[in-house]
Amino acid sequence: MVELDTPLIMLGQLDWLNWLAMFWFMIILEIPRYTLSGLAVLLSSLKRRSSPTTAERQALDRLTISVVIAGHNEADAIEKCLRSLREQTRKIDEIIFIDDGSTDGMREMINRYCQSGQIDIALSNQVRSGKSASCNFGFTLAKGDIIVNLDADCSYDCDAIEKLIEPFTDPLVGATTGALGVRNYGYSAVTSYQAIEYITAIAMGKRALDMLDLVVCASGAFGAFRREAINQVGLLAPGPGEDFDLTLRLRRSGWKVRFAGDSWCFTDTPATFKAIIRQRRRWDRDTTRTRMRKFRDALHPGRRRFSLLETFEQVEWLVMNLLVTLVFPIYVAYLFLLFGNEAIYILLSVAVAYFILDIAGFSMALAICRRYDSKMIVRIFPYLLTYGLYNGVFMRCVRLYAYFEEWVHRASTRDSYSPSRVSRQAHYIR
Amino acid sequence: MLVGLSHVSLASAQEEWCFLAYPRLPDGYRFPPGWRLAEPGDPIDAVVLTTAVPDYALKIVLKNIGDPLVPVVSLVADIRQCVDASAAGEQSAWMRARAIQARLRELPFPIRNSLQPEDMLLARIYSRDQGLAASYDSSARDLVRYPVAGPLDDVAEIATGLVGKGYLTRQFFDRIHCCPQCRSGHLSVREECRSCRSTNIREEVVIHHFRCAHEAPESQFRTGTGFECPKCARPLRHIGLDYDKPGSVTRCEECGGIGDKPVVGFKCIDCDAHHTADQVPVKTWYSYNLTSSGANRLLRGEPISPHASGDGPDRFRILLEHTQREQREFGVPYQVASISFTQRGAIEAQNVRLWEQSLLLMSDALHSALREVDAVQERPDGFLVLMPRTDPDGAKRAMDLIVGRMKAILKIDPGLQCVLLNDATVRELRDQAA
Numbered sequence: 001m002v003e004l005d006t007p008l009i010m011l012g013q014l015d016w017l018n019w020l021a022m023f024w025f026m027i028i029l030e031i032p033r034y035t036l037s038g039l040a041v042l043l044s045s046l047k048r049r050s051s052p053t054t055a056e057r058q059a060l061d062r063l064t065i066s067v068v069i070a071g072h073n074e075a076d077a078i079e080k081c082l083r084s085l086r087e088q089t090r091k092i093d094e095i096i097f098i099d100d101g102s103t104d105g106m107r108e109m110i111n112r113y114c115q116s117g118q119i120d121i122a123l124s125n126q127v128r129s130g131k132s133a134s135c136n137f138g139f140t141l142a143k144g145d146i147i148v149n150l151d152a153d154c155s156y157d158c159d160a161i162e163k164l165i166e167p168f169t170d171p172l173v174g175a176t177t178g179a180l181g182v183r184n185y186g187y188s189a190v191t192s193y194q195a196i197e198y199i200t201a202i203a204m205g206k207r208a209l210d211m212l213d214l215v216v217c218a219s220g221a222f223g224a225f226r227r228e229a230i231n232q233v234g235l236l237a238p239g240p241g242e243d244f245d246l247t248l249r250l251r252r253s254g255w256k257v258r259f260a261g262d263s264w265c266f267t268d269t270p271a272t273f274k275a276i277i278r279q280r281r282r283w284d285r286d287t288t289r290t291r292m293r294k295f296r297d298a299l300h301p302g303r304r305r306f307s308l309l310e311t312f313e314q315v316e317w318l319v320m321n322l323l324v325t326l327v328f329p330i331y332v333a334y335l336f337l338l339f340g341n342e343a344i345y346i347l348l349s350v351a352v353a354y355f356i357l358d359i360a361g362f363s364m365a366l367a368i369c370r371r372y373d374s375k376m377i378v379r380i381f382p383y384l385l386t387y388g389l390y391n392g393v394f395m396r397c398v399r400l401y402a403y404f405e406e407w408v409h410r411a412s413t414r415d416s417y418s419p420s421r422v423s424r425q426a427h428y429i430r
Numbered sequence: 431m432l433v434g435l436s437h438v439s440l441a442s443a444q445e446e447w448c449f450l451a452y453p454r455l456p457d458g459y460r461f462p463p464g465w466r467l468a469e470p471g472d473p474i475d476a477v478v479l480t481t482a483v484p485d486y487a488l489k490i491v492l493k494n495i496g497d498p499l500v501p502v503v504s505l506v507a508d509i510r511q512c513v514d515a516s517a518a519g520e521q522s523a524w525m526r527a528r529a530i531q532a533r534l535r536e537l538p539f540p541i542r543n544s545l546q547p548e549d550m551l552l553a554r555i556y557s558r559d560q561g562l563a564a565s566y567d568s569s570a571r572d573l574v575r576y577p578v579a580g581p582l583d584d585v586a587e588i589a590t591g592l593v594g595k596g597y598l599t600r601q602f603f604d605r606i607h608c609c610p611q612c613r614s615g616h617l618s619v620r621e622e623c624r625s626c627r628s629t630n631i632r633e634e635v636v637i638h639h640f641r642c643a644h645e646a647p648e649s650q651f652r653t654g655t656g657f658e659c660p661k662c663a664r665p666l667r668h669i670g671l672d673y674d675k676p677g678s679v680t681r682c683e684e685c686g687g688i689g690d691k692p693v694v695g696f697k698c699i700d701c702d703a704h705h706t707a708d709q710v711p712v713k714t715w716y717s718y719n720l721t722s723s724g725a726n727r728l729l730r731g732e733p734i735s736p737h738a739s740g741d742g743p744d745r746f747r748i749l750l751e752h753t754q755r756e757q758r759e760f761g762v763p764y765q766v767a768s769i770s771f772t773q774r775g776a777i778e779a780q781n782v783r784l785w786e787q788s789l790l791l792m793s794d795a796l797h798s799a800l801r802e803v804d805a806v807q808e809r810p811d812g813f814l815v816l817m818p819r820t821d822p823d824g825a826k827r828a829m830d831l832i833v834g835r836m837k838a839i840l841k842i843d844p845g846l847q848c849v850l851l852n853d854a855t856v857r858e859l860r861d862q863a864a
């Protein structure tokens with residue numbers, strides 16, 4: 001009992017300088033982010049999302065839609081994916097499936113679906129080409145005005161595509177992306193944590209970014225592209241991180257990328273710590289590489305590609321992700337150096353603060369999403385108690401390691417994401 | 431050979447063999463000893479064709495003779511179905527005619543003169559002394575013929591019936607696709623466009639440019655002189671280094687459709703109908719051989735009753751008779767159940783192999799569920815199960831078990847129907863078999 005009370009008693013006796021000395025990490029790096037997000041969310045909830053006018057709806061209806069799905073060894077996932085596509089409220093003009101060198105009978109399966117008319121075009125790489133190339137293959141053959149890029153192992157709300165293309169009423173919008181939810185939230189602690197993470201990220205993160213017109217990555221698992229726009233800037237570059245790379249190129253060419261928050265896609269997330277570490281290491285390496293290596297010039301004023309918003313966006317990312325992650329271990333070390341064993345209490349109070357922020361953020365996120373039912377909330381709520389540990393410590397360590405890997409080893413060039421012969425050539429000259 | 435030849439001529443020295451030559455033999459032709467030209471009213475022992483005779487003329491000749499079993503040999507090359515020997519020299523033609531006639535004479539009168547197709551087929555197989563072998567014939571509508579069967583029609587159907595009765599055994603010959611509309615085997619197999627079924631299609635290689643991940647059909651990369659990437663405008667020089675070819679697409683020149691692989695379709699040359707691969711039924715053809723029980727039956731001279739469907743003196747019948755006697759004398763009950771497949775025709779028409787596998791599975795399931803004292807008779811439309819010393823309730827339980835097991839292992843629904851037969855039906859069955 002005493003030990004639990006101690007940090008609270010301590011807090012009461014401090015003046016603001018001491019506060020700063022102890023909690024500068026939170027005060028400087030975390031509070032502004034939460035405040036910013038909270039503010040953006042507040043604004044976005046104040047601004048009523050208007051549904052399209054009749055004229056806009058007619059314009060939307062005139063757009064033809066091609067769905068492109070490329071996959072490697074996804075034979076088992078196809079049926080579920082097609083089932084949710086059949087349920088779509090928006091008419092799909094064309095479904096193109098590309099089997100990328102699968103060995104699990106995916107080629108035969110998509111040909112069978114093609115035979116029965118559930119797929120319009122089935123294509124196949126007998127040799128694996130990688131996600132980017134096989135998507136590009138589908139993109140070049142797609143005839144629709146809007147190309148919707150989906151993943152075979154995701155399933156979609158029945159109005160997902162209808163909502164996803166709504167932003168295209170604005171002729172400047174070149175790409176949209178939808179909200180990603182966790183399908184297997186009840187499977188394990190890890191999936192529950194991720195469910196919380198996704199909900200918060202989408203409501204607080206993506207919506208906020210969208211509000212501020214900052215970059216949202218038009219995801220390869222759930223994105224829609226104006227064909228004209230991607231033809232103008234070129235299709236996907238060799239992966240990994242190709243969807244983000246395309247998003248940045250679109251923005252650079254003046255196209256807007258919008259987040260369609262009511263359009264929902266669900267996917268199964270990694271269910272074990274080992275699996276999620278592997279996944280996040282890859283994601284974080286990819287993002288870092290795309291950002292740091294390919295778009296370094298955004299940070300250099302005077303270059304042709306420079307724009308204030310882009311630079312702000314890059315700086316924001318640098319501070320919020322990179323800096324926060326890198327500084328965290330320094331902060332912990334600093335606390336122990338300066339305060340000795342008391343550091344534990346300080347960290348405990350930090351944890352409490354995180355907990356409160358998390359609860360607040362999560363409740364806000366739930367209120368905004370309005371997509372999850374009470375059963376699901378009850379199921380994952382207990383994990384909110386330890387979510388701070390997951391997000392603040394565990395994820396931070398994984399991210400730190402990933403950055404380290406990318407910077408020191410340039411690991412992502414050796415990724416198994418693309419077949420090695422492809423990535424070797426693709427990265428040969430930079 | 432020489433010994434055999436002289437033996438034959440000696441043995442038949444007393445006998446005269448009448449032949450009909452058509453058209454008449456040239457003057458001074460010396461036919462082998464023992465033969466003489468048939469006078470009007472003589473029984474004809476062989477028809478000797480002296481030249482290539484047109485079909486209709488041959489038909490008239492055979493009709494006038496009125497003997498479906500008579501040997502027909504040709505002194506010139508003639509590969510028609512009803513010709514028993516040709517093209518192997520005149521000497522062998524005469525010998526063949528005599529050999530066939532000799533075996534025909536072994537047959538008892540009722541068989542020799544029976545007009546039942548089954549008797550005629552068995553007699554032809556016996557007299558020609560060779561199996562009922564199937565062979566390809568491009569002029570036949572279903573591409574297969576049985577030379578031994580001569581002028582008989584529906585040979586495969588008759589032979590299947592005889593296999594069921596134990597008189598013939600069969601060996602697999604071939605499986606041939608046939609037109610579902612006109613049953614013709616004259617089908618053209620084509621690769622065609624998935625959407626418009628045109629055969630005007632072209633395969634195009636797909637190119638993947640490593641540097642920019644562009645992947646598209648080759649034509650998009652082709653420039654006047656070589657290859658250039660339409661996305662990043664770099665030249666493609668080196669396969670494996672700059673680019674590779676991960677696959678190909680099929681492009682239809684008629685409708686412009688693009689797909690992975692062309693689909694296989696069938697066009698019937700006879701009725702011009704088009705069918706997709708899964709619509710085209712397959713017919714299985716067999717060659718047949720006479721069994722010893724078939725030969726016995728022939729030589730004992732009992733013509734086959736057209737309605738008999740029994741299985742000869744097999745275990746089932748013996749057991750049935752025994753069981754019935756037991757019931758009469760000691761009042762021991764027995765049951766006969768009939769399991770029939772109402773869907774057999776439909777399934778078999780679609781996929782013969784699937785049906786045969788299913789039949790084997792069902793037979794296994796059946797035998798696994800029965801006692802040793804039970805007997806099973808396989809019939810074209812199902813199984814008969816004889817369960818001695820069983821009351822109706824016990825039989826019902828056994829049937830439930832059997833049908834349950836069958837359903838559990840089958841991929842298809844054969845339309846199983848299961849009934850217990852009453853005494854009258856069973857007696858009828860037994861009488862038929864006897």
Ligand SMILES: [Zn+2]
Pocket residue numbers: 623624625626627628682683684685686687
């Ligand atoms: Zn076509």
Ligand SMILES: [Zn+2]
Pocket residue numbers: 639641642643644659660661662663664
């Ligand atoms: Zn290129």
Ligand SMILES: [Zn+2]
Pocket residue numbers: 609610611612613614698699700701702703
């Ligand atoms: Zn036909």
